[in-house]
Amino acid sequence: MTLRNLVVVCGDQLDHNSAALDGFDPERDAILMTEAMEEATYVWQSKRRIAFFFAAMRHFRDAQRKAGRTVHYNSLDDDAPPTTLAAGLSAAIGRHDPERIVMVRPGDWRVREALEEVASAAGVTLTTAPDRHFYSSVAEFEEFSDGRKRFIMEDFYRMMRKRTGLLMTDDAKPEGGAWNFDKENRKGFGKKGPGLIAPRARYQPGPVTVDVLRMVEKRFADAPGTLEDFGEPVTRDDALHALHDFIANRLCNFGTFQDAMWDGSSTLNHSRISAVINLKLIDPREAVDAAIAAYEAGAAPINAVEGFVRQILGWREWVRGIYWTRMPEYADLNALDADRDVPDFFWTGETDMACLRDMISRLLRTGYAHHIERLMGMGLYLLMHGARPYATHDWHVGLYLDAIDWVSLPNMLGMSQHGDGGVVGTKPYCASGAYIDRMSNYCGNCRFDPKQSTGEDACPFTTLYWDFLARHEERFESNPRMVLQVRNLRRKGADEVRALRERADILRGS
Ligand SMILES: Cc1cc2nc3c(=O)[nH]c(=O)nc-3n(C[C@H](O)[C@H](O)[C@H](O)COP(=O)(O)OP(=O)(O)OC[C@H]3O[C@@H](n4cnc5c(N)ncnc54)[C@H](O)[C@@H]3O)c2cc1C
Numbered sequence: 001m002t003l004r005n006l007v008v009v010c011g012d013q014l015d016h017n018s019a020a021l022d023g024f025d026p027e028r029d030a031i032l033m034t035e036a037m038e039e040a041t042y043v044w045q046s047k048r049r050i051a052f053f054f055a056a057m058r059h060f061r062d063a064q065r066k067a068g069r070t071v072h073y074n075s076l077d078d079d080a081p082p083t084t085l086a087a088g089l090s091a092a093i094g095r096h097d098p099e100r101i102v103m104v105r106p107g108d109w110r111v112r113e114a115l116e117e118v119a120s121a122a123g124v125t126l127t128t129a130p131d132r133h134f135y136s137s138v139a140e141f142e143e144f145s146d147g148r149k150r151f152i153m154e155d156f157y158r159m160m161r162k163r164t165g166l167l168m169t170d171d172a173k174p175e176g177g178a179w180n181f182d183k184e185n186r187k188g189f190g191k192k193g194p195g196l197i198a199p200r201a202r203y204q205p206g207p208v209t210v211d212v213l214r215m216v217e218k219r220f221a222d223a224p225g226t227l228e229d230f231g232e233p234v235t236r237d238d239a240l241h242a243l244h245d246f247i248a249n250r251l252c253n254f255g256t257f258q259d260a261m262w263d264g265s266s267t268l269n270h271s272r273i274s275a276v277i278n279l280k281l282i283d284p285r286e287a288v289d290a291a292i293a294a295y296e297a298g299a300a301p302i303n304a305v306e307g308f309v310r311q312i313l314g315w316r317e318w319v320r321g322i323y324w325t326r327m328p329e330y331a332d333l334n335a336l337d338a339d340r341d342v343p344d345f346f347w348t349g350e351t352d353m354a355c356l357r358d359m360i361s362r363l364l365r366t367g368y369a370h371h372i373e374r375l376m377g378m379g380l381y382l383l384m385h386g387a388r389p390y391a392t393h394d395w396h397v398g399l400y401l402d403a404i405d406w407v408s409l410p411n412m413l414g415m416s417q418h419g420d421g422g423v424v425g426t427k428p429y430c431a432s433g434a435y436i437d438r439m440s441n442y443c444g445n446c447r448f449d450p451k452q453s454t455g456e457d458a459c460p461f462t463t464l465y466w467d468f469l470a471r472h473e474e475r476f477e478s479n480p481r482m483v484l485q486v487r488n489l490r491r492k493g494a495d496e497v498r499a500l501r502e503r504a505d506i507l508r509g510s
């Protein structure tokens with residue numbers, strides 16, 4: 001019998017509730033999944049990231065088969081697996097002659113283009129099912145953006161709160177009397193540190209995952225990072241467990257210490273659900289509803305719950321809308337004309353800077369860093385170093401388990417590197433070592449001094465901060481959110497500015 005629907009499921013589409021599976025008839029339909037070498041190598045990727053995706057894919061395959069569905073699965077362990085997703089689809093069309101290909105929009109422009117091309121060349125209809133995973137559709141985002149003079153996340157977020165009724169009172173006011181509680185949410189841990197925080201649960205790899213770990217160790221021996229102590233949630237059950245572990249043990253203090261950093265630990269009070277939510281093992285509604293239920297039960301305060309909801313209902317939906325309404329041009333943006341490579345130590349963690357040494361080494365071990373480590377640690381350094389925005393995104397995709405094109409690009413190129421000139425955020429996130437000193441315990445154990453901007457002991461962040469402002473002074477003097485910083489630069493004498501710019505050149509190796 002000929003196949004009716006061939007449902008294509010990519011590694012970031014492991015959604016048991018996917019609209020692509022609506023009306024699936026086990027007698028006439030089949031699923032296609034492909035572990036493609038290209039997906040593991042199109043950027044230089046860590047072993048952990050590769051293993052995470054393939055392990056989750058194999059578990060999804062098994063769950064679908066258990067539910068009685070045929071899954072044609074191309075594994076890298078096969079004799080001659082297709083090297084690309086496009087080749088996998090092309091071969092499957094040749095073999096099964098489907099009437100229709102069905103899929104939801106993949107999370108990467110590149111993949112969508114490639115698959116559409118294959119379908120069109122083969123003359124098979126490709127139906128894109130709506131993506132129910134997100135709260136808003138791309139069309140709704142477009143409608144929100146059209147003709148809008150003030151284009152900021154805050155307005156989008158408030159619109160989403162009103163539209164969904166989430167954290168809204170019966171008389172349509174924001175719960176807790178305010179739209180956000182940022183003032184309560186920017187605290188460091190102080191000298192006492194974070195204290196005891198329940199550690200994140202670890203998920204013992206079963207036989208399916210162990211097979212993947214062996215395969216990755218063998219085939220990707222030269223890839224960065226390590227598979228040691230791999231305990232990531234790679235099934236829906238484990239992902240749900242990870243969510244509820246956060247709600248029960250860390251949500252309470254999520255808001256207050258959202259921006260704090262601490263040597264040796266990334267999880268702190270964060271959820272660490274980004275990777276499983278981006279693979280669609282869990283639905284964002286499951287996360288948001290669980291947090292709101294904790295608030296309603298009196299188990300978590302409003303500043304924590306609103307902060308968490310804002311990340312998912314606001315930021316996550318915002319960056320997705322920006323990606324799909326501005327690609328492919330968005331990927332080429334480079335508003336600050338940054339032209340340097342990502343420094344080598346970003347792949348090894350080998351640096352004298354105590355903060356970056358810890359963050360990057362941990363990232364290589366775990367595939368994770370929290371938001372402020374990304375924005376005000378690693379991303380900040382790359383911004384002030386002057387790395388090409390797209391190269392920073394490539395680096396980011398290579399090392400983070402949660403990095404998929406639609407979410408990494410606007411966050412990295414846009415928010416962190418200001419490559420889009422102010423679309424994702426209205427100002428560049430630039431700061432000196434004083435910020436890291438205030439929000440962490442790193443500087444006390446570092447050979448550099450965050451207060452010094454010139455000389456051998458100067459903190460590289462501080463030197464590069466002033467150099468960054470000096471390089472872009474004219475551009476930022478008219479940005480109301482940057483005026484104070486530019487004014488402080490102008491208080492410095494010409495000799496001081498010359499000295500710190502010379503020091504910045506030495507740091508950059510130019
Ligand atoms: C430079 C930079 C790059 C980033 N790249 C990615 C990326 O590739 N993938 C990714 O999922 N997140 C990215 N983020 C957003 C954010 O840092 C991560 O989602 C978060 O650190 C993941 O950890 P968590 O699950 O513990 O999140 P929590 O701090 O517990 O937050 C809860 C959830 O909110 C969502 N979220 C929060 N902020 C954002 C945001 N800006 N964009 C999208 N979702 C958000 C995530 O799903 C996250 O799991 C990036 C942020 C920056 C500054």
Ligand code: SF4
Nearest residue numbers: 353355433443446459
């Ligand atoms: S002194 Fe500078 S480089 Fe050292 S830990 Fe502090 S911010 Fe990082």
